Amino acid sequence: MGKNGNLIVGLDLGTTKTCVIVGEVHNGGIDVIGFASVPSKGLRKGMVINIESTVDSISKVIEEAELMSGCKISAVYTGIAGSHIKGINSHGVIGIKDSEVTKDDISRVIEAAKAIAIPLDREIIHILPQEFIVDEQNGIHEPLGMAGVRLEANVHMVTGAASSAQNIIKCANRNGLVVKELVLQPLASSESTLEDDERELGVVLVDIGGGTTDIALLKGGSIRYTSVLALGGDHITSDIAVGLRTSLKQAEELKLHYGSTLEGLTDKNEIIEIPLSGGTQPRKVSRQFLCQIIQSRVEEIFKLVHREILRSGYRELMAPGVVLTGGTSLLDGIGELGEQILDLPLRVGYPNTVGGLSEIVKSPLYATAVGLILYGRKHASNGGTRTQGYKNIFTRITQGTKNWLAEVI
Ligand SMILES: Nc1ncnc2c1ncn2[C@@H]1O[C@H](COP(=O)(O)OP(=O)(O)OP(=O)(O)O)[C@@H](O)[C@H]1O
Ligand SMILES: [Mg+2]
Missing domain, CATH: 3.30.420.40 (ATPase, nucleotide binding domain)
Known part of the structure; x- marks a missing residue:
C-alpha cells in the first residue's frame, strides 16, 4: 500500500x-x-x-x-x-470443556454474549471485552489456560444502523x-488522548465536534458506556446566525474570533462590528449577547452529557474526571462551564x-x-x-x- x-x-x-x-x-x-x-x-x-x-x-x-x-x-x-449508535453491556456464560480455558471456549463465550436480539437493520460495530469470570473469580483480562468449569464474559457491544x-x-x-x-x-x-491511569480509574471522554457530541465512559481499562448525541459546534453557529441575523459564514467567524462561554465575564459595553456587503455601514452587535447565545447552547450540550453520565450508572466511579476533545473544545471558557455543569474535573485532550x-x-x-x-x-x-x-x-x-x-x- x-x-x-x-x-x-x-x-x-x-x-x-x-x-x-x-x-x-x-x-x-x-x-x-x-x-x-x-x-x-x-x-x-x-x-x-x-x-x-x-x-x-x-x-x-x-x-x-x-x-x-x-x-x-x-x-x-x-x-x-x-x-443511531447504541452501546449495550452484555453477558455470556458457558461450561469449560476440558477444565482449562481454551481459545475455543473464549470464542464460544463471546458468541454467547453476542447472542442477544439485534434487529436486522442494525449491525455490530464493536464487541469490547470488559472482563472474564472463571468460576467465581472476576476481573480476569486473559482467561486462556485458566482452570475452571464455568466461563463468563462481560462485553460492551456497540451497534449502529x-x-x-x-x-x-x-x-x-x-x-x-x-x-x-x-x-x-x-x-x-x-x-x-487518555492516560492509562485515567482508563483504569474511570474517565469520561467527550468529543464535541461540529455535528455530534460523542461520549465514552472507561473504567478498569475498558469501555463501559457509549453514546452519541446529535448536537455539536455547528448548532452554536446556527444559533448565532439566527440570533444575530447573519450568514452562517459570518456566524462561524464571530464564534471563532469573539466567542466565549463566559458570558458573565464579557464586558457588556464591548461592541463587535459585522461587515456587510455592498458598501453598507457595518452592523454593530454586543459581544455579551454573542457569548450569551454560545453559552446557552454549550450549557444544553453539557446538560445532555450529564444526563448520559448519570444514565450510565458509573457517575460515582468517574473521579479522575472528563477529557474534552473535538473542535468545540477550543472554545474559550468551555472547560470552566463544563466543570460547573458536570461537577467533575475537566481537561482538554490533545x-x-x-x-x-x-x-x-x-x-x-x-x-x-x-x-x-x-x-x-x-x-x-x-x-x-x-x-x-x-x-x-x-x-x-x-x-x-x-x-x-x-x-x-
Ligand atoms: N477555535 C475554535 N473555537 C470554537 N469552536 C471551534 C474552534 N475551532 C473549531 N471549532 C468548531 O469545532 C467544530 C468542528 O469540530 P471537529 O472538527 O472536531 O468536528 P467534526 O469532526 O468535523 O464533526 P463531528 O465529529 O461532529 O462529526 C465546528 O463547529 C467549529 O466551528
Ligand atoms: Mg469528529
Missing part, C-alpha cells in the same frame, strides 16, 4: 471536516508522515447524507495526503458516529479504498503518543484521526499491510471479532 508496507491510515469523516493521517509504524511506535484536511460536504450529524459529495471530499483529502506522504493509499481505518455503515464503506470503496475497520469515533479519540509530524496534528480537532491510526496499529494483524478489507458487512463483523480474539488470546 505504500513505500514499505508499514503504513496505517486513518480517515476521519467528520461533519465539518474530512481528514486523513498517514502513520508509519516502527518498533512499537508510529510516526505521522502525511496529513490532509478538507471541508466535508456530504455529512450531517455525523452521517453521510450525500454520497457524491462525500466521495468527492474523500478523493480530495486522499490525494493531498498521498502527495504529502509520497505514498499510495489503498486501505483506511474509518470512524463512525451518529445518533447498517445503512450508515454501508454508506461510509461505499464512499471509501468508490475511491478505490478498502475499509479495514469501522471504529466508533469516541473509541478512537480515547486511544489518542492527541499524543505519535511521533513524526505530530505537531501538525496536536489539536483536539484531530483526536479522532490520530486515534484511528493508534487503533489501527493495535489491531492490525500484520502491521497494517493487509490489502483484503471488508467486502461486505458479514466478513467485516467476523474479521472484527477475529482481530479482537487475536488480541485477547
Whole structure:
C-alpha cells in the first residue's frame, strides 16, 4: 500500500471536516508522515447524507495526503458516529470443556454474549471485552489456560444502523479504498488522548465536534458506556446566525474570533462590528449577547452529557474526571462551564503518543484521526499491510471479532 508496507491510515469523516493521517509504524511506535484536511460536504450529524459529495471530499483529502506522504493509499481505518449508535453491556456464560480455558471456549463465550436480539437493520460495530469470570473469580483480562468449569464474559457491544455503515464503506470503496475497520469515533479519540491511569480509574471522554457530541465512559481499562448525541459546534453557529441575523459564514467567524462561554465575564459595553456587503455601514452587535447565545447552547450540550453520565450508572466511579476533545473544545471558557455543569474535573485532550509530524496534528480537532491510526496499529494483524478489507458487512463483523480474539488470546 505504500513505500514499505508499514503504513496505517486513518480517515476521519467528520461533519465539518474530512481528514486523513498517514502513520508509519516502527518498533512499537508510529510516526505521522502525511496529513490532509478538507471541508466535508456530504455529512450531517455525523452521517453521510450525500454520497457524491462525500466521495468527492474523500478523493480530495486522499490525494493531498498521498502527495504529502509520497505514498499510495489503498486501505483506511474509518470512524463512525451518529445518533443511531447504541452501546449495550452484555453477558455470556458457558461450561469449560476440558477444565482449562481454551481459545475455543473464549470464542464460544463471546458468541454467547453476542447472542442477544439485534434487529436486522442494525449491525455490530464493536464487541469490547470488559472482563472474564472463571468460576467465581472476576476481573480476569486473559482467561486462556485458566482452570475452571464455568466461563463468563462481560462485553460492551456497540451497534449502529447498517445503512450508515454501508454508506461510509461505499464512499471509501468508490475511491478505490478498502475499509479495514469501522471504529466508533469516541473509541478512537480515547486511544489518542487518555492516560492509562485515567482508563483504569474511570474517565469520561467527550468529543464535541461540529455535528455530534460523542461520549465514552472507561473504567478498569475498558469501555463501559457509549453514546452519541446529535448536537455539536455547528448548532452554536446556527444559533448565532439566527440570533444575530447573519450568514452562517459570518456566524462561524464571530464564534471563532469573539466567542466565549463566559458570558458573565464579557464586558457588556464591548461592541463587535459585522461587515456587510455592498458598501453598507457595518452592523454593530454586543459581544455579551454573542457569548450569551454560545453559552446557552454549550450549557444544553453539557446538560445532555450529564444526563448520559448519570444514565450510565458509573457517575460515582468517574473521579479522575472528563477529557474534552473535538473542535468545540477550543472554545474559550468551555472547560470552566463544563466543570460547573458536570461537577467533575475537566481537561482538554490533545492527541499524543505519535511521533513524526505530530505537531501538525496536536489539536483536539484531530483526536479522532490520530486515534484511528493508534487503533489501527493495535489491531492490525500484520502491521497494517493487509490489502483484503471488508467486502461486505458479514466478513467485516467476523474479521472484527477475529482481530479482537487475536488480541485477547
Ligand atoms: N477555535 C475554535 N473555537 C470554537 N469552536 C471551534 C474552534 N475551532 C473549531 N471549532 C468548531 O469545532 C467544530 C468542528 O469540530 P471537529 O472538527 O472536531 O468536528 P467534526 O469532526 O468535523 O464533526 P463531528 O465529529 O461532529 O462529526 C465546528 O463547529 C467549529 O466551528
Ligand atoms: Mg469528529
